[in-house]
Amino acid sequence: MVIIMRMGATTKEIGDVIQRVEDQGFKAHPVYGVERTIIGVIGDDRPRDPTAYEALAGVERVMRVLHPFKLASRDFHPENTIFRLNGLTVGGDELVVMAGPCAVESREQILETAQVVKEAGAKILRGGAFKPRTSPYSFQGLGEYGLKLLAEARAATGLLIATEVISTRDVPLVAEYADILQIGTRNMQNYALLHAVGEARRPVLLKRGMMSTIEELLMAAEYILSHGNNRVMLCERGIRTFEKYTRNTLDINAIPALKQLSHLPVIVDPSHGTGKWDLVHPVSMAAIAAGADGLIIEVHPHPEDALSDGVQSLRPDNFARLMDDLRQLAPVVRRTL
Amino acid sequence: MIIVMRMGATSKEIGDVIKRVEELGFRPHLSAGVERTIVGVIGDERPLQPDQWELLPGVERVVRILQPFKLASRDFHPDPTVIRINGVTKLADARQKDPQDTSPMAARPQVSIGGDEVVVIAGPCAVESREQILETAHAVKEAGAKILRGGAFKPRTSPYSFQGHGEYGLQLLAEAREATGLPICTEVMAPGEVPLVAAYADILQIGTRNMQNYALLHAVGESHRPVLLKRGMMSTIEELLMAAEYILSHGNYHVMLCERGISTFEKYTRNTLDINAVPALKQLSHLPVIVDPSHATGKWDLVDAASRAAIAAGADGLIVEVHPDPARAMSDGAQSLKPEKFAQMMSNLKRIAEAVDRKM
Numbered sequence: 001m002v003i004i005m006r007m008g009a010t011t012k013e014i015g016d017v018i019q020r021v022e023d024q025g026f027k028a029h030p031v032y033g034v035e036r037t038i039i040g041v042i043g044d045d046r047p048r049d050p051t052a053y054e055a056l057a058g059v060e061r062v063m064r065v066l067h068p069f070k071l072a073s074r075d076f077h078p079e080n081t082i083f084r085l086n087g088l089t090v091g092g093d094e095l096v097v098m099a100g101p102c103a104v105e106s107r108e109q110i111l112e113t114a115q116v117v118k119e120a121g122a123k124i125l126r127g128g129a130f131k132p133r134t135s136p137y138s139f140q141g142l143g144e145y146g147l148k149l150l151a152e153a154r155a156a157t158g159l160l161i162a163t164e165v166i167s168t169r170d171v172p173l174v175a176e177y178a179d180i181l182q183i184g185t186r187n188m189q190n191y192a193l194l195h196a197v198g199e200a201r202r203p204v205l206l207k208r209g210m211m212s213t214i215e216e217l218l219m220a221a222e223y224i225l226s227h228g229n230n231r232v233m234l235c236e237r238g239i240r241t242f243e244k245y246t247r248n249t250l251d252i253n254a255i256p257a258l259k260q261l262s263h264l265p266v267i268v269d270p271s272h273g274t275g276k277w278d279l280v281h282p283v284s285m286a287a288i289a290a291g292a293d294g295l296i297i298e299v300h301p302h303p304e305d306a307l308s309d310g311v312q313s314l315r316p317d318n319f320a321r322l323m324d325d326l327r328q329l330a331p332v333v334r335r336t337l
Numbered sequence: 338m339i340i341v342m343r344m345g346a347t348s349k350e351i352g353d354v355i356k357r358v359e360e361l362g363f364r365p366h367l368s369a370g371v372e373r374t375i376v377g378v379i380g381d382e383r384p385l386q387p388d389q390w391e392l393l394p395g396v397e398r399v400v401r402i403l404q405p406f407k408l409a410s411r412d413f414h415p416d417p418t419v420i421r422i423n424g425v426t427k428l429a430d431a432r433q434k435d436p437q438d439t440s441p442m443a444a445r446p447q448v449s450i451g452g453d454e455v456v457v458i459a460g461p462c463a464v465e466s467r468e469q470i471l472e473t474a475h476a477v478k479e480a481g482a483k484i485l486r487g488g489a490f491k492p493r494t495s496p497y498s499f500q501g502h503g504e505y506g507l508q509l510l511a512e513a514r515e516a517t518g519l520p521i522c523t524e525v526m527a528p529g530e531v532p533l534v535a536a537y538a539d540i541l542q543i544g545t546r547n548m549q550n551y552a553l554l555h556a557v558g559e560s561h562r563p564v565l566l567k568r569g570m571m572s573t574i575e576e577l578l579m580a581a582e583y584i585l586s587h588g589n590y591h592v593m594l595c596e597r598g599i600s601t602f603e604k605y606t607r608n609t610l611d612i613n614a615v616p617a618l619k620q621l622s623h624l625p626v627i628v629d630p631s632h633a634t635g636k637w638d639l640v641d642a643a644s645r646a647a648i649a650a651g652a653d654g655l656i657v658e659v660h661p662d663p664a665r666a667m668s669d670g671a672q673s674l675k676p677e678k679f680a681q682m683m684s685n686l687k688r689i690a691e692a693v694d695r696k697m
Binding site: 211213214215239241242243244245246249250251252253254255256257260273274276278279281282283285286287288289290291325328329332333 | 571573574575598599601602603604605606609610611612613614615616617620633634636638639641642643645646647648649650651685688689691692693
C-alpha cells in the first residue's frame with residue numbers, strides 16, 4: 001500500500017501516519033518528493049482497509065500495491081488449476097463446451113437438446129431449473145422437476161449437468177443432481193450463496209456480474225476458494241456498456257487478463273455476451289482464439305418457441321457448424337476439442 | 338417509423354397524427370390495440386425527425402424502423418467493399434517505367450483491404466525520429482505488416498504531452514515508405530491540414546476523438562485518399578456508421594471502420610475491446626473492419642490475445658503499435674509491442690487467419 005500525502009502536509013501529519021503504520025505492525029517507508037510526500041507500507045496489508053488511512057489528517061489518497069485476492073491469484077499458484085470431472089478435464093489442453101437451453105422447459109425439449117448437443121461434440125449439458133428472471137412475471141423455471149429432467153438427460157446421454165443455484169437453501173438439493181453448480185451474474189456478490197457453494201463438493205461456474213470488474217470477479221472467486229472449494233471456473237458473459245445494439249458487451253480483454261491474474265479456468269458465454277444468435281459464432285471463435293478454456297452456449301431445438309433467451313439461442317444445426325469451425329481453430333491455439 | 342400513442346389518447350389526437358403523416362407524403366397504418374393505438378408510417382422515414390412527432394398531443398413515443406445510414410449499409414450494398422491501397426502516383430510510375438527495377442518501391446505489392454487477405458498496419462504511435470521510424474518500418478515489414486502507421490499530428494489528452502512533429506513527421510514517413518515500399522497511414526486532425534497530409538499519406542486516419550468532427554469528416558470525404566475511421570471511445574456502433582455515412586456522402590467510398598475499444602467501468606484495461614462490434618459491423622455494413630488491439634487493451638501483453646480474437650471474429654485487418662524501444666517511447670509505450678514480440682505474434686496470426694479461411 002502507498003499513502004500519498006496532500007501537498008503541504010505538515011511534518012506532524014506525516015509523523016502521525018508513520019506512527020499509525022508502525023502501530024499496525026507494518027514498516028513505513030517515506031519518500032519525500034518535490035510536491036508530495038508518499039509513504040510506502042511494507043508487509044501483507046490485504047486485511048487492512050486502505051480507505052481507513054484516508055481518514056487521517058494530511059492524507060490525499062491511498063493506493064493498493066497487492067492484489068486484494070490471494071487464493072485466486074497466479075502469484076500464489078503459478079500452475080493452471082486443472083481438474084477432472086468424470087473423465088473430462090477442465091482447464092487443461094482440452095476445450096470444454098457446455099451447451100443446452102437457457103431453461104429446462106419440458107422432458108421432450110431437454111432430451112432432444114441433450115442428444116443434439118452431444119452429437120455435435122458438447123461434453124456438458126446446461127439448462128436452468130431455477131431461473132433468476134428480471135421480471136417476476138416471467139417463467140421462473142421448473143425447480144426440482146427440472147433437475148430431475150436434467151438427471152434423466154444425463155442418464156440418456158452421458159453428458160454432465162451444469163445448472164444454476166439461486167438460493168443458499170437450494171444448494172444441497174441442486175448439488176444432489178448437478179455436476180457443476182452455476183452462480184449467475186446477478187448473484188456474483190451474493191456472499192451467503194458464495195459461502196454455501198464454497199462448502200459444497202461440486203465445481204462452481206462463477207459468472208461475472210454484468211456490472212462487476214475483473215477484480216470483483218476474482219474477489220468473488222476468492223470467497224468460494226476461501227471456504228474450501230478449489231474447483232472454480234470464471235465465466236466472462238459480457239458487461240453492461242452504453243452500446244445497446246447488443247445485449248451486453250463481451251469483454252474479450254478479460255480472457256487474457258484473467259488468465260494472467262489467476263490460475264482458474266476461464267469459460268466464455270457468447271450467448272449472453274452478445275444477446276444475438278447470429279453473433280454467437282464469430283464471438284465464440286474469438287473467445288477460443290483469445291485463450292478461453294471453454295464455452296457455455298445456449299442451444300434450443302426451436303428458439304422461436306423458447307420460454308427464455310430464444311433470440312440468443314442457436315439452432316442445433318448452427319451449433320454443429322460452430323463446433324466444426326472450433327475444431328479447426330483449436331489446434332492453432334494448441335488446444336483439443 | 339412507428340408512433341405509439343398514449344394510453345387513452347383521444348380519437349381526435351389519433352386523427353391529427355394520421356393527418357400529419359399524410360401531409361408529409363407518407364402512408365399511415367393504424368392498429369388499435371387493447372391498451373394502446375399505434376400508427377405505422379410507411380415510406381423512407383430517414384429525413385424525418387422522430388422526436389418532433391413526440392410533440393404532438395397524445396403521442397407517447399416514436400420508434401425508428403429503418404437504419405439511419407444508407408450508403409454505409411449492407412442493405413444497399415450487399416457486396417463487401419474492397420479498398421485498394423495504391424500508394425503515391427510516383428511509385429506506380431516508377432514501376433511502369435522500369436520493369437527491371439529491383440528497389441523495394443518497384444517490388445511493392447498492391448494491398449487490398451476487405452478481401453480474403455487480413456491486412457496488418459503496424460508502427461509506432463508517434464513518429465519520433467528518423468532513426469526510430471526507419472528502424473520500425475523495416476522491422477514491421479520483415480514481420481509481414483503491409484502498411485506503416487505513425488502519427489505526425491498527435492491528439493493528446495494533455496496539452497503538455499508531445500504533440501507530434503507535424504509536416505517533418507510526414508516527411509519521415511515518406512522516407513520510410515521510400516525505403517521499405519510500405520504505404521503509410523497517418524492521422525489528420527484539422528480540415529485545413531487534409532491537403533497536406535493527403536499529399537504524403539496513403540491512408541488518412543480519423544482519430545477516436547474526431548469521429549464526430551463533422552467538418553473534418555466532410556474534408557476527408559472530399560479527398561481522394563482512403564480513410565481509416567476510428568470509433569469514438571464513447572460512441573455506439575450506429576454513431577460510427579453515421580460518421581462513415583458523412584464521409585461516403587461527400588463522395589469518398591474508401592472508408593475502413595476501426596474498432597479500438599470503448600470506455601467502460603472496467604479500468605484494469607485502458608478500454609474494453611467491443612469484440613461483438615466486429616461481426617455486428619460486418620453484418621450492418623459492407624465496409625472493411627479493422628481492429629486496434631493496442632488502444633483496445635492498453636497493455637502490450639494483452640495485444641496478442643486480442644489480435645487473435647479479432648481475426649477469429651472476422652476482422653479484415655489490424656492496426657498495431659510497435660516500437661523498437663517501448664520503455665523510451667514518447668507516447669503509448671505501455672501498449673506497444675517490441676519488434677520481436679510483433680514478429681512472434683504475426684506468425685501465430687497467420688494460422689488463425691487460415692483457420693477462418695482468410696489469408697495473411
